[in-house]
Amino acid sequence: MKKQIAVIPGDGIGPEVTAQSVKVLDAVAARFGHEFSYTYCLMGAAAIDETGSPLPLETIDACLDADAILFGAIGHPKYDNDPSAKVRPEQGLLQLRKALQLFTNIRPVSAYAALRHLSPLKDKQLEGVDFVVYRELTGGIYFGEKTLSADGTEASDGCVYTRAEVERIAHLAFAAARQRRGKLTLVDKANVLETSRLWRRVVQELATQYPDVAVDFLFVDNAAMQLILNPAQFDVLLTENLFGDILSDEASVIAGSLGMLPSASVGKRTALFEPIHGSYPQAAGKDIANPLGSVLSAAMLLDHFGMTEEAALVRTAVDWSVNAPFVSKDIDPVNFYFTSTIGDLLADYVSGRA
Amino acid sequence: MKKQIAVIPGDGIGPEVTAQSVKVLDAVAARFGHEFSYTYCLMGAAAIDETGSPLPLETIDACLDADAILFGAIGHPKYDNDPSAKVRPEQGLLQLRKALQLFTNIRPVSAYAALRHLSPLKDKQLEGVDFVVYRELTGGIYFGEKTLSADGTEASDGCVYTRAEVERIAHLAFAAARQRRGKLTLVDKANVLETSRLWRRVVQELATQYPDVAVDFLFVDNAAMQLILNPAQFDVLLTENLFGDILSDEASVIAGSLGMLPSASVGKRTALFEPIHGSYPQAAGKDIANPLGSVLSAAMLLDHFGMTEEAALVRTAVDWSVNAPFVSKDIDPVNFYFTSTIGDLLADYVSGRA
Ligand SMILES: [Mg+2]
Ligand SMILES: [Mg+2]
Structure with missing residues (x-):
């Protein structure tokens, strides 16, 4: 080629x-x-x-x-x-x-047995770690409308997502899961955020097109815990821009370097x-x-x-x-x-x- | 009494x-x-x-x-x-x-020597861990305006903070730092978010009232890494609602239980x-x-x-x-x-x- x-x-x-x-x-x-x-x-x-x-x-x-x-x-x-x-x-x-x-930003994380001594996590936590984070990179609160009141006492950031923005990255993540161990975890905060509920609905709908992929959902605060407690449970992690920024950086320290x-x-x-x-x-x-x-x-x-x-x-x-x-x-x-x-x-x- | x-x-x-x-x-x-x-x-x-x-x-x-x-x-x-x-x-x-x-939600985290075997982190990371997270609890994106377009294809969440909201929790966090080891770390995303820049400005201003407290600033994605790599560096962590939700849950697993x-x-x-x-x-x-x-x-x-x-x-x-x-x-x-x-x-x- x-x-x-x-x-x-x-x-x-x-x-x-x-x-x-x-x-x-x-x-x-x-x-x-x-x-x-x-x-x-x-x-x-x-x-x-x-x-x-x-x-x-x-x-x-x-x-x-x-x-x-x-x-x-x-x-x-x-x-x-x-x-x-x-x-x-x-x-x-x-x-x-x-x-x-x-x-879409894609970050694989795996733990090399020979480098375990460099990781902040115990060996037990590192066993079998092999996952990939799919982070949305062009939408969400980083690119939303920002305001600052004239007197500087009130600031705002808008977070917007459209169905099309979620669909295109979700298809990539589903396809990746299919090539890997067949598991996709959507990380959101659907109990609180409207944009998260949109992400969840779209992923639930697309899931019917990928019957060979098992889908589950995790709130972002819980995901931040699970990445440390049991990172081996993850295969493909899919999430929006801000959550992905935080979680992919958190995940990056697992490998030890x-x-x-x-x-x-x-x-x-x-x-x-x-x-x-x-x-x-x-x-x-x-x-x-x-x-x-x-x-x-x-x-x-x-x-x-x-x-x-x-x-x-x-x-x-x-x-x-x-x-x-x-x-x-x-x-x-x-x-x-x-x-x-x-x-x-x-x-x-x-x-x-x- | x-x-x-x-x-x-x-x-x-x-x-x-x-x-x-x-x-x-x-x-x-x-x-x-x-x-x-x-x-x-x-x-x-x-x-x-x-x-x-x-x-x-x-x-x-x-x-x-x-x-x-x-x-x-x-x-x-x-x-x-x-x-x-x-x-x-x-x-x-x-x-x-x-x-x-x-x-304000306040969560102390310390690592008991007798419980180190329960922590997902190595002993080296647990040495000297003793910090407290001050999380804003009533503002930010969890309580902002939410919209969903009539056709369900676009969703939004607004994140708003006022100077007064930041000041009242910041004073509590500064006072706590003064009673502890005299260090306050503001976690934000001031390189991207307008609300974070407001948090940073207010904290920088209040810092002059607490000359005995050393203030530093950390982006939230870096904070998610540092909490695992070197949690002992922190004394008082101050942050907004969503970041605090994620980071305080992440921090909660350090102690092992x-x-x-x-x-x-x-x-x-x-x-x-x-x-x-x-x-x-x-x-x-x-x-x-x-x-x-x-x-x-x-x-x-x-x-x-x-x-x-x-x-x-x-x-x-x-x-x-x-x-x-x-x-x-x-x-x-x-x-x-x-x-x-x-x-x-x-x-x-x-x-x-x-
Ligand atoms: Mg980052
Ligand atoms: Mg929580």
Whole structure:
């Protein structure tokens, strides 16, 4: 298969970790007879430095033309400390999400046996953890009407959802559940919120189209407890934007390292794949960042291409490296491997040379 | 001191656990020369059975006249399984909260060394955990305007906060921080929400009146992570209604047993004290419920009366019973003590007889 991939290395450790994913993707292409071509694009602080804009038009065009986008990270401290800055790196990603209408954020969480000691949870809680959060990304209270009274004494935020907004992400979540263990949990607050009742009605209706998926419902406060008490009970968690923001971040600490976690954002146009970690500027250029979040994002990208076997092989390579252990400094501060070495080892494994 | 206490045993295990608190309060009164008199009131399923209403007028009157309210739990399965029920037990508590204008919910969380094996978190995370959540209880999105379009395709929830609503709870939280370790963390989403920016501005302004309190700010998604990664960093957590609902429930699992956790709801009229656990009908009448959540609520009630030494003695008694261990079946399913026995032992300890 021929595929065009837009690569946005971005800021901080973004370029380093993304380079390892490209190595792995090249190894996949060679082994399975695919042809991946890459268009490198600017976004974030790197783009501001070169063009003045955090999201140059060429980047948008390249992304719209691509079959998928592989993104590293965004953000630079020089903008954090400058409140007068007119453009900020993060605006690039927000604008790109908007241009691509990325309405679903997908975050898988699984616990590696070899990394259990890093998790804040006990081993008992980590046994069998393997779920994915589907978070709505373009609606709800973050994008609702905001008001502030003239005298500054009263503020408001509106939360709106339409049936169509719920349907499109719910279909994605049901389809994912069907490919996984056949369980979908809607997280809402339907005992209190009208928007939650709409979510629940739509999901109950769609459930009849997916008779092989078992659906249950959980209030968001209870979900926040269950994620810690018994995360292994979940398969696909579906929820609205604000609840998803809170719960997917809560869920991200289960695995013991933010450096391990991939994500995908899917919408009406090209899908985007990125590790959940940030640009981590302190580590930039030191070859010590964990490339596995990016490499696992590349595996999601392969799944998105329908390359299931290829994606599975990349995940097996990651398991192998974690168990070896060929891990980065965040995982083992004493006996660690460099970012680039881990990338080489993963590519070798995928090529059948390791 | 003479104090009038309205006692609402409620449903399920409510009466059993509340009876132990009354034993302990009587022991406190005897030892310190106070005079506590109790007015027993109906609320919930027990009230519906006897009067037809989940909150009889006599209960409201007795609560308004009392110096404090000690409440057990509410809810009965016969109403959960009857969607046609016109009155529901839970309405009683909602109506009482409204009548008393209880705008602040206070939930302390601490980790008992003897119960660490019950927590889903590792020992390292539990070291030094001792914080309290101040949750706004009468404003925000739960009480905002709700709409549903005529065709059912669009729903909305409004979230409104006024400066006055933020100020009154913020003052309580600052005062609490001053009595504790002098740290207040406001949890908001001020990078996105207008109401959060109002909360942040008000808290920043009030901070000048409490120069001895260190204030910091945390986004709610980050707070959901930090509560698991490093809960010992917190002293007083202040937040709005929805965030507080999610975070206080998330925090409640840290301690390892919901049966241990007390709460207070404070407002313009009489304050109310209750364990966070529910009516747990399966255990009702078996003398196996954990009375410590209620007894620690009674300790908060004593603090509310300004009886600091008395409250501290009750907490010491609870520590002693947990370490003995004289614990209920939820803590030790094999070698457990009955609810009533634990109450007797605690009263004996308070009396100086244990
Ligand atoms: Mg977040
Ligand atoms: Mg709750």
